[in-house]
Amino acid sequence: VDLGNIWDRSFEFDYLSSPFELDGRQPVRLDWVAREPWNSKVRFQLRVAKTQEDLAGAPWLGEHGEGSTYERTGIPLTLPEGEWLQYRAILDTENGGYSPILETVEIALRD
DSSP states (O other), X not given: OOOSOTTTOOSEEEEEOOOEEOTTOEXXXXXXXXXXXXXXXXXXXXXXXXSTGGGGGSOOEETTEETOOBOSTTEEOOOOOOSEEEEEEEEEOTXXXXXXXXXXXXXEEEO
């Protein structure tokens, strides 16, 4: 058996959300509930764009900018202006033996 992600054999798996139209609102906080047995972990990245089509080329952003991740729930968001938002949950199984379980994701928006 060849363990790991079918693309790169790593022990990380991504969940990509559907795009969300922000309707002029600004994302201000990211919260989630997850079970993380043993050394498994859930991390997040977000991307924002002016149009839904532009999301595909937008950089993934984390707590410290492009390429970083959000590793703690309840973090305030500082994102560029945009009308469309998408998040990526990165499920890190550490060794393929234990998998985190993501139960809920909430992105608070401000008018």
